[in-house]
Amino acid sequence: MALSARNDQLGHLLEHRKTLVAPGAFDALSAKLIEETGFEVVYIGSYGTSASGFGLPDVGLLSLDDLCGYAKRVVDAVKVPVIADAEGGFHDPANIWRTVRAFEESGVSAIHIEDHAGGKHAEVPQHLIPLDQMLAKLRAAMEARRSPNFRIIARTDAIWAMGDSNEAARRVKAFTELGVDMVFPTGAKIDFVKSIRKEQAPKVVVIETPSSEPFAKAEAADLVIYYGFCLYAAAKGMLQALRSFRKDRDSSNIKNEFEDVLEFEKRFDYQSFAERTKRYSANPE
Numbered sequence: 530m531a532l533s534a535r536n537d538q539l540g541h542l543l544e545h546r547k548t549l550v551a552p553g554a555f556d557a558l559s560a561k562l563i564e565e566t567g568f569e570v571v572y573i574g575s576y577g578t579s580a581s582g583f584g585l586p587d588v589g590l591l592s593l594d595d596l597c598g599y600a601k602r603v604v605d606a607v608k609v610p611v612i613a614d615a616e617g618g619f620h621d622p623a624n625i626w627r628t629v630r631a632f633e634e635s636g637v638s639a640i641h642i643e644d645h646a647g648g649k650h651a652e653v654p655q656h657l658i659p660l661d662q663m664l665a666k667l668r669a670a671m672e673a674r675r676s677p678n679f680r681i682i683a684r685t686d687a688i689w690a691m692g693d694s695n696e697a698a699r700r701v702k703a704f705t706e707l708g709v710d711m712v713f714p715t716g717a718k719i720d721f722v723k724s725i726r727k728e729q730a731p732k733v734v735v736i737e738t739p740s741s742e743p744f745a746k747a748e749a750a751d752l753v754i755y756y757g758f759c760l761y762a763a764a765k766g767m768l769q770a771l772r773s774f775r776k777d778r779d780s781s782n783i784k785n786e787f788e789d790v791l792e793f794e795k796r797f798d799y800q801s802f803a804e805r806t807k808r809y810s811a812n813p814e
Contacts, residue, residue, distance in 0.1 A: 532604075532636045536678035539610035539638040542569055543711075543732060548748040552758040555581035556599075557606035559759035561796055564607045573603045573637075574614035574756045581760065589647055593619045593628055597635045604636035612682075612754070615640040617658065622665040626673035629681075639680035641713050641734070642670060644700065645690055655690040660700055667709055680710040682734055689716030698725060705731040711752065718742060719749045 542549050551570045554560035555577035563571050576587040578599045583591065600613045613632055618625045632640045644663045646656035658666075663683075670681050683704035687697035698721075701712045713734040714721065719742050722733050735750040737743070738757070745753045770786045 532638075533676065533678070535608075535610040535636070536638045536676055536680075539570065539612075539680065540678055542610070543751060548745055548750060549752045550745050551612055551752060551754050553577055553754065553756040553760065554603055555760040555763070557602045559763065560603040560607050560611070563759065564609050565796065568609070570609055570752075571603060571607055571611045572613075572754050572756060573600050573611060574754075575616055576614075576756050577760050578614075586651070587649060588651055589616070589649075591616075593631055597631045600632065600637050601635040610638040611636070612639045612641070612680075612752075613637040615642050617645065618642045618666050618670065622662075622669040625666055625669045629670050629673040629679075630675070633675055633679055638678075639682055639710070641682035641684045642666060643684040643686060643713075645684075645686040649686070649690070655686075657685070657687060657691065657696075660703060663700070664703060664707055667704065667707055671708065682711040682713050683707075683709040684713035684715060684734075686715050688714055688721070694721055697721070701725050701731065702729055705729045719744065719747060722750055 546569075549570060550568060551572040552563045552568055553572045553574055553576075554563055555573075560571045560573070575591060575596060578596055579585045579587040579591055582599050583595070585591070596614065596616070600611065604611045613635070615628055615632060619628045629640070644658040644660075646658050657663075663685075667681065667683050674681065685697050685700040685704070687693045687700055694717075697714045697717065701714055702725075704712045711732040711734050712725075714725070715736055717735055722735060722744075725731065726733060732751040734752040734754060735744050737745060737753050737755055742749075744750045766786065770783045773783045773786075774780055
């Protein structure tokens with residue numbers, strides 16, 4: 530699917546699905562499996578990219594090029610729209626055009642830009658970017674995009690990082706009035722989302738984890754992201770298989786944990802390679 534068509538497809542899904550679900554990929558293969566199992570959109574975030582691509586914590590170590598390059602691999606592996614994490618935008622408002630252009634060129638259909646000032650996922654003091662600075666970044670990002678169907682999602686970590694639902698509501702209101710495509714209050718509860726949807730009517734993105742409220746089941750948001758879904762599933766499955774194999778060195782004991790080789794290889798289209806080889810061979814058989 531052409532990139533512009535994917536942007537249009539994401540818009541169609543957001544308008545016609547009561548709640549759109551986006552499992553988090555951590556590489557190209559996990560993205561293909563998300564698509565293969567029938568999900569209509571893929572998410573790739575800095576958390577999965579840091580862990581899988583670099584073996585690092587998600588504490589702001591990756592560059593714009595790191596995230597865009599990894600996102601492009603995911604985009605190239607699937608046909609469905611991909612939503613990506615643009616951290617805090619990487620640049621000040623005057624230069625954030627480069628961030629937007631880089632993600633557009635990677636082929637993703639939407640990015641979220643956050644107001645977290647650093648230290649996510651770690652037990653360190655948490656801070657938010659001042660609201661006026663965040664609004665300037667978002668306005669610059671919206672003006673920088675080449676395609677009007679490339680979506681800018683405004684993320685606030687006021688609840689998750691600071692435990693402040695009033696500040697989250699204030700920021701969501703300001704983001705909505707600015708005209709962003711979607712708002713993303715991380716750490717929000719269902720009641721909070723219901724209240725802002727009733728009062729302000731924005732399209733809302735949320736995160737769901739195994740320990741959070743069931744947003745998707747309750748159809749309580751427009752887009753639900755499971756950022757660590759594939760990462761956690763893969764880590765547990767591989768650890769179990771590796772520990773078993775390390776213990777007795779007999780791979781036959783874990784064969785039920787393995788996908789059939791031919792089934793695995795089907796999704797990579799080895800057959801097309803074989804057909805091209807025959808077609809262009811000097812001595813076709």
